[in-house]
Amino acid sequence: DQQVKQNSPSLSVQEGRISILNCDYTNSMxxxxxxxxxxxxxxxxxxISISSIKDKNEDGRFTVFxxxxxxxxxxxxxxxxxxxxxxxxxxxxxxxxxxxNFGKGTSLLVTP
Amino acid sequence: xxxxxxxxxxxxxxxxxxxxxxCNPISGHATLYWYQQILGQGPKLLxxxxxxxxxxxxxxxxxxxxAERLKGVDSTLxxxxxxxxxxxxxxxxxxxxxxxxxxxxxxxxxxxVV
Numbered sequence: 001d002q003q004v005k006q007n008s009p010s011l012s013v014q015e016g017r018i019s020i021l022n023c024d025y026t027n028s029m030x031x032x033x034x035x036x037x038x039x040x041x042x043x044x045x046x047x048i049s050i051s052s053i054k055d056k057n058e059d060g061r062f063t064v065f066x067x068x069x070x071x072x073x074x075x076x077x078x079x080x081x082x083x084x085x086x087x088x089x090x091x092x093x094x095x096x097x098x099x100x101n102f103g104k105g106t107s108l109l110v111t112p
Numbered sequence: 113x114x115x116x117x118x119x120x121x122x123x124x125x126x127x128x129x130x131x132x133x134x135c136n137p138i139s140g141h142a143t144l145y146w147y148q149q150i151l152g153q154g155p156k157l158l159x160x161x162x163x164x165x166x167x168x169x170x171x172x173x174x175x176x177x178x179a180e181r182l183k184g185v186d187s188t189l190x191x192x193x194x195x196x197x198x199x200x201x202x203x204x205x206x207x208x209x210x211x212x213x214x215x216x217x218x219x220x221x222x223x224x225v226v
Contacts, residue, residue, distance in 0.1 A: 034214065043203055043217030089154050099145055099168060100215065102154030
């Protein structure tokens with residue numbers, strides 16, 4: 001049973017534009033949400049997180065928005081750069097004491 | 113700071129053979145995870161250790177998979193006997209605290225069962 005869903009397997013964006021990656025979840029107990037970035041042949045690397053007490057968290061070009069009532073979060077990358085091309089995983093957990101539930105990932109391609 | 117180390121990077125075995133993977137977490141990280149990532153899927157937790165105790169192994173196929181973390185540092189994951197559907201990347205991750213505080217992942221071991 002997939003509790004974290006990333007319904008877009010792939011996304012293509014022009015360099016300099018905004019990339020928006022979406023994620024939905026079904027478990028209302030999830031309280032902590034993270035985005036990981038993965039390059040081929042490497043392990044996922046942490047990008048940004050948000051807890052349920054917030055609706056927005058920003059780190060440089062990356063912003064995560066959380067809509068708890070809709071059980072939806074999104075990652076915005078502005079401006080997108082070719083080096084951002086990777087697979088992005090959304091992950092969630094009930095709290096910091098539990099392991100992560102991952103979505104299937106969205107492959108982002110940023111073209112020059 | 114050294115990252116999470118895993119070996120081997122790649123392994124090809126025949127079905128019904130056994131295989132073992134090794135993980136050395138970041139120094140000082142109490143929590144260690146093994147995830148299985150099948151092609152086209154997100155990582156799925158197999159087992160979570162806190163120091164040398166098991167916190168969650170509910171998704172570990174215990175008839176064929178086993179894992180240990182002796183002395184609360186290094187960990188090994190074993191599959192015996194392997195099946196074709198075990199072909200995946202096996203990721204080890206570690207974190208300072210008991211869970212989702214950003215887990216740091218190793219490069220993974222790509223297992224192919226033929």
